[in-house]
Amino acid sequence: MARVSRAGRGAEPAVRFNHTLLQRARLDLDLTQEQVAASIGVDVRTYRRYESGAVNDPRLGFSVRSPSRRRILERLGAELGLAEAELLVVEAEAEAAPAADPVAERAGAASQAAETPAGAWRPLHAHTLQRARHFVGRAEIVDRLAAWADGSPPSPRVIALLGVGGAGKTAIAERFLQGLGDAPRPGGVLVWSFYDDPRTEAFLDQAAAYFAPGAGAPGAAAPRPPAAPGEQLARLKEALGQGPPHLLVLDGLETVQAEGGAGRAHGELHDALLRRLLCAIASGLGGARALVTSRFELADLSAWAEGGLATIRPEPLCEGDAASLLRRWGIRGDDGALGALFETTGGHALSVAVLGSYVGAFLGGDAGRLSAARAAHLAEAEQDDVLARRLSAVLSAYARALPPGERDLLARLSVFPGGAGEGALLQLSRAGGEIAGAMAGWGAAELARGLARLERLGLVFAARPGERCYSTHPFVRQHFKSLLGVPPERVHAAGSAAPPPRLDEAPRRAPREREAVDAYEAILTELLGAGRAGEAYDIYALALGGFAHLGLKLGDMARGARILRAFAGGDDPRGMPASLPARVRASLAYDAGLYAGALGDLAFACACYEAHNEIAGALADPAPIATGLRTLAYTERLRGDLTAARRLLERSAELAGGAAGSARRAAAHVDQVHAVRVLALLAAVLHDLGEVGAAGERFARLRALGDAPVARRALWEAEHALALGRRDEAREATARNIAECRRRGWEGHVAHGHTLLGLALLEGGDGGDGDVASAGDVASAEAHLVEARRWAAATGEVEVALRCHELAARIALAAGRLDDGARQALEGLHVAEACGFGPFRARLAVVAARCALVRGAGAAASATALADSAIAWAGEDAWARADALHWAGVARAAAARGEERARGRELLAEAAALRARLRHPGAGASREALARLGG
Secondary structure (H helix, E strand, C coil), X not given: CCCCCXXXXXXXXXXXXXXXXXXXXXXXXXXXXXXXXXXXXXXXXXXXXXXXCCCCECCCECCCCCHHHHHHHHHXXXXXXXXXXXXXXXXXXXXXXXXXXXXXXXXXXXHHHCCCCCCCECCEECCCCCCCCCCCCCHHHHHHHHHHHHCCCCCCCEEEEECCCCCCHHHHHHHHHHHHCCCCECCCEEEEECCCCCCHHHHHHHHHHHHCCCXXXXXXXXXXXXXXXXXXXXXXXXXXXXXXXXXXXXXXXXHHEXXXXXXXXXXXXXXXXXXXXXXXXXXXXXXXEEEEEECCCCHHHHHHCCCCEEEECCCCCCXXXXXXXXXXXXXXXXXXXXXXXXHHHCCCHHHHHHHHHHHHHHCCCEHHHCCHHHHHHHXXXXXXXXXXHXXXXXXXXXXXXXXXXXXXXXXXXXXXXXXXXXXXXXXXXXXXXXXXXXXXXXXXXXXHHHHHHHHHCCCCEECCCCCXXXXXXXXXXXXXXXXXXXXXXHHHHHHHCXXXXXXXXXXXXXXXXXXXXXXXXXXXXXXXXXXXXHHHHHHHHHHCCHHHHHHCCCCCHHHHHHHHHHHHCCCCHHHCCCCCCHHHHHHHHXXXXXXXXHCCXXXXXXXXXXXXXXXXXXXXXXXXXXXXXXXXXXHHHHHCCHHHHHHHHHHHHHHCCCCCCCHHHHHHCXXXXXXXXXXXXXHHHHHHHCCHHHHHHHHHHHHHCCCCCCHXXXXXXXXXXXXXXXXXXXXHHHHHHHHHHHHHCCHHHHHHHHHHHHHHHHCCCCCCCCCCCCHHHHHHHHXXXXXXXHHHHHHCCHHXXXXXXXXXXXXXXXHCCHHHHHHHHHHHHHHHHHHCCHHHHHHHHHHHHHHHHHHCHXXXXXXXXXXXXXXXXXXXXXXXXXXXXXXXXXXXXXXXXXXXXXXXXXXXXXXXHXXXXXXXXXXXXXXXXXXXXXX
């Protein structure tokens, strides 16, 4: 090795690192800097110093005495096929080499030393998308995506690459990202693979930290702590809505979509927060856009199919592109031979690539050596799921041809959907026996050679930036996982070094730290995979505390919903493991409904409660069914189906001894606590339906039974009193209720109470319609809003969040902050619409209409449209309908056209009559408005 010193005449010439050759080699292989960095195990900033030439000292050249530099040189040579003699050149050779662009070189070096320019964003590859080793065709799609990324304003907002597994969706997305490059951009780029990590809350965490970092440069590491579950989406939407052309690239969305069945539509997203995010982007959220890949249609975005959503379905490769791809894999043969190979694949991109790799690696690249019999076998599935079966046949041939060690390595790697590092794979080889298979006895060198060969064959790829972690395509993973010959959960446990699932080591209190909860979820998942559902339930109910801890205390609703979906083995809550007792299966279905309801997934929550009631029907005890009927009624009330809610409560009351009879008789089947809860909820439903006298009679009956109102039943009675104008009564009762609920640790009820106290401070200033309030009342209402938002932020519970939106909008209206009031009302309206909260849609639309009316004649059309929508959305809710009719009439009162004024009189007359029947405090305001129109 030549000395690197240049200190004096006669010294040996300095050695320099040949960075121009490194750049050419990377570009020839169609690799990004991130991919090369990941493959050699360094961060991208370190790699860029090599490619820019910044590692060359102007005076001393390039020293290779450092062990770390020696390892990097060795890995660069192995990954890019370059000899050390090519990478290290003496000074004379370096000067004779083609000159690099000095401006570009200085810019490259500076980019490593300087922070991201103000107002610019560096792309964040949370996961590395699998790159096609040889990319052919698809130019039209890639060009379309490139033009879309550069467009202003972007239309459509969401592009979905849809197709069967192996159609090339991920490769197209990765090629598109290559074209975007790694340089700072005016908007952020976040790349996430749900194949690698299907946890939607982890994605939202990362996205919120990246797009809304707080202080510092855009896209920098977040100085703020991770957002609470209820803040993730709000923080992310606020950041995306500020205008920069941010881009989300989401790969493998089908892993978080439903396959269809009981309770879920095909392609429906499991996570309500992710659904709301994509719907917001599709409808127009700042300059934000999203590129997603999936095997399923985006059912939740169907409303934007004509504008905000565009679907691209990559066609199979044509014969010419397939032939080109085969030749790039080193396949020799005339057009006829290549055409025969093409026919065996049907142009399925992954099948062509795997077949090309197979022929190139094991048949010497000679297409003619693929026997007619084997070709017929590969093409035999002409009638049944052609593409999947053809690829399976190709992979079967591949598995037979691979050396045993590499075959078993690929099979074991397939157990880890998010990829596995070299350390985990070494643990498997050291485990020996059936865990290691043919890898037994392998050391680090043998493992590195096996991984490198599989990567050259296109069967594995580097999965995470900056780490020596490997993964494979889901289709390849599925096939090779079937060849394990040992339960996958045993391999996973050996590779992850997960602790044995022993409940006697569980903490006395359910954990709060995210790392501990993650660990328990991993154990639970492994137990379910091993068919040990009873032990998995113990982990959920005891170690994780069930819904009482995971949901109500941690607010980890998305995790809870995912765990319960794992128990059910899919989207049907009736699919809880048959090995569990019926009572346990029923409780799991019930908890699934609680998580879904908190997340605002009301339709699925109803499906879960119905499943609970069906399972509980086999029990001799009617108490679970009575509870399930009551909770289902509660959810139907939120949806606005009051008649269904009433019917369910009447059935539940029959089990409790009869709502019309004495609740004391309920002890025969169901305790009195349930009986009074049914009676209280029935009173609330009757109030909504406009049967005010009947509602009041039932609230009075509760008191006669000796019930001390607390929690929801006290809140419902206070809402009844407030609606009738009895503000002091409502405030005093709610203040007592909040104190009691706080003492018992029922923070969700406390939050609901604060929203009610805030509304009570604003109600009735001018007959119940104007939200006229003193400055002190507004300030006090805002203090209650702050308290309520603590729970909404901690848990993301949608019902409380909607109540906060309504209170915030009405506070802003009372304070004259009309833009803020309209924004809060419309944001809440979008959430209510996405989640199916019918009455909330009407109430929030009314507040938005009122904000528009105060602005003056210029906003009259908007106010009219919002109020008309509120009438339709009110449905059976008499109070929401009465307010919507009133404000729709008022909106038309100022119209110059006679027909509009006539319609206004009709609406106000209906509002006045309905409000009078309801004993609404605003009945006089409706009559006065009608009189002004001559009605």
